[in-house]
Amino acid sequence: MLLVEQFTLLIPLFPLLAFAIIVLFTRNNNRLSSWVALIGIIAALAVSLGVFFEALAEGPELAQNPFYSAPIVWYPFGTATLNFGWLVDPIGSVMLFMVPTVCLMIFIYSTSYMKHSHVDEHGHHVSEDDPRYARFFAYISLFAAAMLLLVISSNLLQFFIAWEIMGFCSYALIGFWSFRGLKEHHIDDAQVGRARAAGIKAFLTTRVGDVLLMTGIIFLFITVGNLDFTQMFNPEGLNNMLLGEPPIGALQWPTLIALLIFGGTIGKSAQFPLHVWLPDAMEGPTPVSALIHAATMVSAGIFLVIRMFPLFVFDAQSGGFSMQVVAVVGAFTAIFAATMGLAQSDIKRVLAFSTISQLGYMLAALGIGAFVAGSFHLITHAFFKALLFLAAGAVLHATGTNDMFKMGGLWRKMPITFITFMIGALSLMGIFPFAGFWSKDEILLESLREGWFHGGAVALAQFVYILLAIAAFLTALYTGRQIFLTFFGKPRDEHAYEHAHESPASMWVPLAILATFTTFLGLWNAPFISAFFHFVGEGGLVGLAQPFEHAPFDDLANISVYVSLAIALSGFLTAYFIYGFRPVAAGQADPLARLGIIWRVLANKYWLDELYGYKINLDGTAQPGLLLRFVGALSRASYWFDRNIVDGLVNLAGWIGRMLARVNGWIDRNIVDGLVNTTGSVTGEIAGWWRLMQTGNVQNYALLAAAGAMAFAILFLLRSFT
Amino acid sequence: MITTIPLVYYLTISAALFCLGLFGALARRNAIAVLMGIELMLNAVNINLVAFWRYGSPDPIGDQSGIVFALFVITLAAAEAAVGLALVIAIYRSRDTVNVEEIDLLKW
Amino acid sequence: MDVIGIISQLVFFLIAALTLAAGLATVLLRNVFHAGLALVGTFFGVAALYLMLEAEFLAVVQILIYIGAIAVLILFAIMLTRSLMKNEDSNINKQWAWVATVIVILFVGLFILILQVPWQHSGTAVYTDLVPHLGTALLTTYLLPFEIVSVLLLAALIGAFIIARE
Numbered sequence: 001m002l003l004v005e006q007f008t009l010l011i012p013l014f015p016l017l018a019f020a021i022i023v024l025f026t027r028n029n030n031r032l033s034s035w036v037a038l039i040g041i042i043a044a045l046a047v048s049l050g051v052f053f054e055a056l057a058e059g060p061e062l063a064q065n066p067f068y069s070a071p072i073v074w075y076p077f078g079t080a081t082l083n084f085g086w087l088v089d090p091i092g093s094v095m096l097f098m099v100p101t102v103c104l105m106i107f108i109y110s111t112s113y114m115k116h117s118h119v120d121e122h123g124h125h126v127s128e129d130d131p132r133y134a135r136f137f138a139y140i141s142l143f144a145a146a147m148l149l150l151v152i153s154s155n156l157l158q159f160f161i162a163w164e165i166m167g168f169c170s171y172a173l174i175g176f177w178s179f180r181g182l183k184e185h186h187i188d189d190a191q192v193g194r195a196r197a198a199g200i201k202a203f204l205t206t207r208v209g210d211v212l213l214m215t216g217i218i219f220l221f222i223t224v225g226n227l228d229f230t231q232m233f234n235p236e237g238l239n240n241m242l243l244g245e246p247p248i249g250a251l252q253w254p255t256l257i258a259l260l261i262f263g264g265t266i267g268k269s270a271q272f273p274l275h276v277w278l279p280d281a282m283e284g285p286t287p288v289s290a291l292i293h294a295a296t297m298v299s300a301g302i303f304l305v306i307r308m309f310p311l312f313v314f315d316a317q318s319g320g321f322s323m324q325v326v327a328v329v330g331a332f333t334a335i336f337a338a339t340m341g342l343a344q345s346d347i348k349r350v351l352a353f354s355t356i357s358q359l360g361y362m363l364a365a366l367g368i369g370a371f372v373a374g375s376f377h378l379i380t381h382a383f384f385k386a387l388l389f390l391a392a393g394a395v396l397h398a399t400g401t402n403d404m405f406k407m408g409g410l411w412r413k414m415p416i417t418f419i420t421f422m423i424g425a426l427s428l429m430g431i432f433p434f435a436g437f438w439s440k441d442e443i444l445l446e447s448l449r450e451g452w453f454h455g456g457a458v459a460l461a462q463f464v465y466i467l468l469a470i471a472a473f474l475t476a477l478y479t480g481r482q483i484f485l486t487f488f489g490k491p492r493d494e495h496a497y498e499h500a501h502e503s504p505a506s507m508w509v510p511l512a513i514l515a516t517f518t519t520f521l522g523l524w525n526a527p528f529i530s531a532f533f534h535f536v537g538e539g540g541l542v543g544l545a546q547p548f549e550h551a552p553f554d555d556l557a558n559i560s561v562y563v564s565l566a567i568a569l570s571g572f573l574t575a576y577f578i579y580g581f582r583p584v585a586a587g588q589a590d591p592l593a594r595l596g597i598i599w600r601v602l603a604n605k606y607w608l609d610e611l612y613g614y615k616i617n618l619d620g621t622a623q624p625g626l627l628l629r630f631v632g633a634l635s636r637a638s639y640w641f642d643r644n645i646v647d648g649l650v651n652l653a654g655w656i657g658r659m660l661a662r663v664n665g666w667i668d669r670n671i672v673d674g675l676v677n678t679t680g681s682v683t684g685e686i687a688g689w690w691r692l693m694q695t696g697n698v699q700n701y702a703l704l705a706a707a708g709a710m711a712f713a714i715l716f717l718l719r720s721f722t
Numbered sequence: 723m724i725t726t727i728p729l730v731y732y733l734t735i736s737a738a739l740f741c742l743g744l745f746g747a748l749a750r751r752n753a754i755a756v757l758m759g760i761e762l763m764l765n766a767v768n769i770n771l772v773a774f775w776r777y778g779s780p781d782p783i784g785d786q787s788g789i790v791f792a793l794f795v796i797t798l799a800a801a802e803a804a805v806g807l808a809l810v811i812a813i814y815r816s817r818d819t820v821n822v823e824e825i826d827l828l829k830w
Numbered sequence: 831m832d833v834i835g836i837i838s839q840l841v842f843f844l845i846a847a848l849t850l851a852a853g854l855a856t857v858l859l860r861n862v863f864h865a866g867l868a869l870v871g872t873f874f875g876v877a878a879l880y881l882m883l884e885a886e887f888l889a890v891v892q893i894l895i896y897i898g899a900i901a902v903l904i905l906f907a908i909m910l911t912r913s914l915m916k917n918e919d920s921n922i923n924k925q926w927a928w929v930a931t932v933i934v935i936l937f938v939g940l941f942i943l944i945l946q947v948p949w950q951h952s953g954t955a956v957y958t959d960l961v962p963h964l965g966t967a968l969l970t971t972y973l974l975p976f977e978i979v980s981v982l983l984l985a986a987l988i989g990a991f992i993i994a995r996e
Contacts, residue, residue, distance in 0.1 A: 696829025699756070699822055703748045703925055707932050714939055721946070726835030727842050727882070729949045735846050735879070737940040739853050739872075741933040746857035749926040754907050755862055758869050761900065762853055765876045768888075776883045780952050786964050789888055790972050796895050797979050801986030803900045807907045808990035820911045823923055 004050030005067040008086040011051070011096070012149035012162075014043040015103075015141040022138040033134035034111045037141045041107050044148060045100035055093030056535065060547075062090050063539025068230055070154045080226050087154035087229050090536040091306055091375050095151045098379050101517075102295045102386045103144045105510035109390050110136065110287040112506040113397060116186035131181050139176075140291060143169035147296045151303070156217055156227040159307065163213075163268070166297045167206055173292060174284040175199025191283070193620020198280040201614045201622075205277035209267015213304075216260030220311075223253055233310040233543025242318055255320035258312050261304065262326055269301030269359045272333040276613035278356055279340075279605070282348040283616075286393025289348055294355050294389050295382040302362045302378050309371060310543035316369075324460055327367025331467040334360030338474035342481070342592065343602035347392045347404050350482050354428060355385055357471055361443055364464045370446035371548050372537040376525045377443055380435035383521060384427040387514040391421035394503045394511065395486060399496040404485040405590075406493035408583065413500040418487050420511040425483055427518045429476040430568045437564075438522030444468055445560040446551065453556055472564065473571040480575025481592075489583025527553040732773035740766035753810045753820040757803065764799045768792045842882060849875025860921045866905045873897045887961050 018040025026032045055062055070085030088096065114130045130136065143166060150162035177187045178196035187195075221227055223244060224237040231237075241253040248256065265271065270278035281293050292298070305312070305326065315322045334357045341353030358381050365374030394417045395410060396402040411418040427434035430441060447468060451461035491497035502508070525532035530550065537548035551557070578591050593599045601607075609615040612627035624632060739762055746759025775788020814820050852871030859865040873896040880889035968976050 694829060696826025697823055698825070699748050699923060700925060703929055703932065706744060706748065706936075707928075710932060710936055710939070717939070717943060726832075726838050729951065730944055731842060731846070732879070732883070733944045734941060735849065737937055737944065738850055739876075741937040741940075742850070742853040742857050744936070745926075745929055745933050748929040748932075749922050750857065751921050751923050752862050754904060754911065755857075755865055755921065758856055758865060758904060761869065761896070761904075762856060762872060765872065765896075768892075769876060769879055772880055772883050772885050772888060776885070777949070777951050782952075783958060783960060783963055786960065786967050787972075789885055789960075789964055790967060792885075792888055793891065793968075794975065794979050796891060797983055800895055800900055801983050803903055804990040805986050805993070807903055808994035810907060811910060811994045814911050 004047065004054050005088065006069075007047050008051055008067065008088060008152050011044045011047050011100070011152060012145045014047075014145075015040040015148065016145035019138050019141040019145060022134055022141065027134045027138070030129045030133040033137045034107075037137035038104075038107055038111075040141055041100060041104050041144055044144065045104050048096040048100045048148070051088055052093045052097040055088060055090060055096075060090065060535060060537075060539035062088075062093070063536075063541055064545060066092070066230070066542055068154060070228060080221075082155060082157055082227065084158050085154040086152040087542065088152060089542045090539065091303075091541075092151055094375070094379055094532075094536065095303060096148075098382050099147055099151055099296055100144070102382055102514075103140075103147075103291065105514055106287045106291045106295075106386065106390065107137075107140065107144075109290075109393070109507050109510045110140065110285075112504050113287055113393060114285065130186075131184055132176065136173075136176065136285070139169055139173050140288070143173070143292060143297070147300065150300055154229060156220065156229065156232070156307075159304070160213065160217060163264070163300060163304075164210065166292070166300065167203065167210065167268075170206070170281070170292050170297055171199050171203035173288040174202050174281045176284055176288065190618060190620035193622070194280070194616050194618070195283040197614065197616045197620075197622035198277075198283040201616065202277040202281045205274055205613075206267040209264045209274055211263075212260045212267070213264025216257050216263065219253070219257045219260065223257070229307060229542055233314070238311070238314045252315075252318065252320055254311060254315035254318060255322045258308065258315050258320065258322035259325060261308050261311070262322065262329075265301035265304050265363070266329065267301070268304070269298045269363070270356045271301075271329050271360060271363065272336055273608070273612070275333060275337060275356045276605075276608055279344075279349050279352045280614075280616050282346065282352050286348065286389060286396065289352070290386045290389030290393065293352065294385040298355060298359055299362075299378050299382055302359060302366070302374070305363065305366050306371070306375060306378075306541075309366065309541055312366075313369075313544055323367050323369070325367075327364050327460055327464050330360045330363025330365070330367055331464040331471075332360070333357065334364060335467045335471040335474065336360075338471045338478065339602055340605050341478040342474060343590075343599060344478075345403050345405050345590070347396060347402050347407075347482065347486060348389070350404075350478055351385070351388055351392060354388075354475065354478065357475060358385065358428070361440065361468060361471070364468060365443040365446060368447055368450050368458075368461045368464055370443060370450070371541075372525075372533050373439065373442040373446050375536055376532055377436075377439035380427070380439040380518075380521055383514055384424045384434070384436055384518040387420060387511060387518055388424035388428065390507075390511055390514065391417050391424060394507055395421075395500075397507075398500040398503065399493075400499055401493070401496050404482065405584070406496050407486045408489045408492045409487070409497065410491075410500055411487040413497070414502050416508045417503060417511065420508070420515040421487070422483065423515045423518050425479045427522075429479050429572060430472060430564055431572075432565060433519070433522060435518050435520075435522035438526055440472065441561055441564045442525065444472070444564050445557055448560050449551060449556060469563075469567055472567045473574075476568045476571025477575050480572045481579050484575060484579035485584065488580055490585070492584070492586035527557060729773060729777040732769060732777075736766045736769040736773070738766075739763075739769065751821050751823060753813070753822050753825070754807070756822060757806045757810070760806075761799060761803065764795055768795055771795070838882075845875055845878045845882065849879065862908050862921070863905070866901065866908050869904065870897055870901045873901060885960075887964060 015037075018036045021036050022033045026036055051067070055067065058065075067086065067088040070083035072084035073081060074084045075082040114133050114136055115127050116130060117125050117127045146162045146165035146169060150159055150166065153159035153162060175195050175198065178192060178199055180187055180189070180192050217227065220232070223241045224232055225240075226232050226237065238254070241257070244253055246252050267274045278293060278298070282289055284293070312323050312326065337353045337356035337360060341350050341357065344350045344353065358377070362374045362377050362381070365371075365377065392402075394414065395407065398414060398417075399407060399410070401407070423434060427436035430437045444465065447461045447465040451458050451463075451465050503511075523529060533548075533550055537550065540547045584591065590599075593603075604610075608625075610623075610625050613625045614622060614628060615625060616622045743759045743762030743764075743766060746762060747756050748759075750756050750759060771788045771792045775786065776782060779785055779788065810820055813825060817825065819825070849872055852868045852875055855868035856865050856872055859868055873892060876896075877889045877892040880886075880892060
């Protein structure tokens with residue numbers, strides 16, 4: 001029987017091929033390039049869906065018996081071999097459903113979004129392609145290829161390679177507008193400067209995490225001896241890790257490696273303290289923000305934790321604390337980012353903080369062992385956050401600004417965008433019956449149950465629950481604020497309002513599709529259906545044979561649902577009272593600014609950019625934070641030390657050597673050479689006289705020989721006679 | 723006859739002839755004359771050999787080594803004359819001279 | 831001393847004088863051709879001395895080889911190269927005085943030596959035919975040197991031919 005599964009490797013290959021074709025052949029033709037990219041992603045989606053449905057047919061057994069093959073021998077080591085191939089387990093198959101779907105929606109959306117309208121000299125509205133239109137599609141195709149490769153990776157190193165390619169794409173796309181041609185009216189110099197700085201900031205910040213991740217991979221390979229997901233977590237290998245000498249104090253190997261790998265997640269998924277790059281990454285085009293910085297790349301960090309989940313579980317079982325770290329970092333980031341999201345005026349930045357916050361939710365869920373809830377939130381979040389970003393993109397595409405205080409009342413102008421944005425926002429807030437409600441409630445329920453009702457109090461889960469509940473309130477608050485500022489009230493900027501119009505079909509159709517998913521996807525794991533849980537959770541994981549426990553749909557669940565809803569609604573109502581009841585007028589400051597010092601802290605993002613990040617200003621300039629300045633000063637001091645003291649010593653040594661050499665040279669030239677020359681010239685002189693003896697006359701020689709012989713003969717005779 | 727002429731006479735003749743030959747070999751300019759001097763020296767040696775055979779040998783009939791040596795010397799003289807004259811002619815051809823003083827390839 | 835002794839001594843001195851005179855002429859005559867002729871005379875004198883020493887075979891060989899072959903060869907060579915030596919100022923080179931000194935000393939030394947040594951005369955008379963014994967000795971005792979010297983002669987002839995060839 002021909003199984004679609006066998007073509008899994010083709011999935012990343014199609015977008016990669018599209019990338020190659022665009023770069024090599026069609027880059028001068030914008031339409032054709034976008035079509036190539038679309039065909040690439042559609043082909044990938046087709047195969048992905050085939051694999052996904054095949055996986056669904058297999059059911060939970062797939063977890064212990066995944067679609068797996070690693071036929072490509074990449075690098076044979078002494079005992080191990082690095083093989084490339086594919087691995088599709090239930091959660092991987094769900095990712096295979098989510099990633100190309102979202103990608104396709106965003107690709108379609110981009111075909112229109114990457115056009116800019118402006119008023120030409122005759123007063124007509126002209127729509128022009130972005131000058132780097134084809135390049136944009138090449139980059140996002142490459143990105144899609146990398147993301148899909150990451151999802152199907154059978155091997156942690158393969159995973160890491162895809163991870164790094166995504167890092168590059170992210171960098172290139174954040175800085176997509178980091179330079180400006182003569183005819184590019186849609187961006188200004190400040191934007192160019194910001195894009196440039198933001199790209200570098202994103203790349204370097206995630207690099208910190210990537211280095212940790214790479215170190216973790218190296219340690220993992222040293223201790224376990226294998227990087228293949230199917231073989232990495234065998235009990236022997238894991239137990240081997242415990243045998244070795246603990247690397248740092250009481251920190252055991254599994255904890256260290258898990259934490260190092262989690263370091264990669266912190267960087268990629270923008271968790272505290274490496275979250276600083278994500279808000280600035282909003283300088284990229286909105287489809288990029290939706291695709292990379294909301295739906296896929298940042299969730300790759302979560303996916304990494306999912307893939308390495310057996311390691312975390314093993315560490316927890318052997319007394320390590322890596323899962324607690326994951327939970328605490330996730331929960332703290334969830335509330336921390338939500339507070340900052342409250343004080344942003346940029347519509348995309350609010351969503352960026354929201355993304356950070358939601359990613360924190362997922363990690364908190366994984367950290368307390370609520371694997372399925374975290375995974376499900378990963379999927380639903382990808383859909384509704386992509387939807388929100390695309391809708392926000394439609395708004396700013398229409399108004400030409402991303403400052404919410406220059407919007408207002410837009411629901412009349414852009415009804416479809418408004419409705420779809422509302423669906424996404426309600427889902428984000430966790431309002432019934434949208435997808436976010438189901439997944440977020442699941443996380444809250446799990447932490448609630450774990451914290452108080454699962455055989456005793458667990459402080460960690462209680463902490464997580466409380467933080468997440470507050471974060472849920474804040475989420476509803478900042479989302480409500482966003483809705484009221486953007487779509488309701490009176491227009492605060494007439495020009496932007498006049499300019500606004502409903503998006504073309506190629507933009508709103510993807511919105512509608514994503515909104516549909518957002519509306520109904522939650523039912524997949526609704527308590528009374530639990531198909532998602534059945535599929536993803538019941539078989540356990542690759543490398544983790546025990547199935548996840550399915551919580552009963554009991555009174556606690558009911559109560560939790562009401563509590564969650566109440567929290568969300570109260571947040572939304574608070575937003576209404578602040579922003580909706582009396583709409584903010586043009587030129588009026590944000591009502592929350594009355595909080596004073598707290599507001600300033602939030603609006604300035606706790607001054608973390610100034611502390612250790614890289615502060616990017618609106619005008620396109622940027623200053624390094626204190627830490628960077630300190631490092632810079634340290635570098636300069638080292639440089640000075642190197643230049644003046646180390647080099648000085650070296651130069652001194654060199655100077656002494658040169659002087660010695662000079663003395664040596666003098667001795668050599670005048671004394672040694674003198675002796676040699678004297679010997680030579682004396683010999684030459686003597687030879688000059690002596691050679692005159694050589695007359696060349698044979699008779700001369702013969703005479704001398706005869707005389708000599710005679711002299712000897714006489715000598716002997718005289719001796720014999722006396 | 724043998725008793726009337728002492729050995730010393732022959733030896734003296736030989737010595738004189740040898741000295742004449744040596745003079746010719748060392749003092750003549752003409753290469754052929756040099757060769758002639760050498761022939762004289764060889765003859766002088768032969769006289770010595772034969773004289774010693776005749777006077778010195780206890781058995782002049784049974785042991786004729788003096789004669790035999792003289793024969794070999796004559797043979798060698800013939801060979802030497804042939805090669806030497808060939809050389810002289812070759813040099814004459816190449817350098818247009820048989821003057822030994824001008825043939826100074828060994829000069830510094 | 832009987833008459834034969836006196837006659838033989840007279841003959842000896844005659845031969846000796848002739849030989850030495852011819853030898854002197856050989857080394858001193860300006861004309862090389864004349865010197866060559868004088869050389870022939872010397873060879874004759876030496877041959878006569880061999881006869882005096884009762885080495886008749888050797889005397890014949892001397893005449894055959896030296897005069898018949900070598901001297902003729904030398905005369906031919908002289909004739910081939912003679913044109914060059916016509917205008918020579920001297921046939922004696924610049925070092926002749928040194929050479930003369932050396933040979934005078936040499937002769938005096940040799941003469942003293944000859945007189946000093948107490949020569950022993952075996953004094954046996956030989957009146958038999960020596961040639962068969964000589965032939966036997968050449969082909970028995972001296973076979974190897976005989977063969978080697980013939981090879982040498984052959985090599986010399988070939989070498990002379992090759993060197994003198996145009």
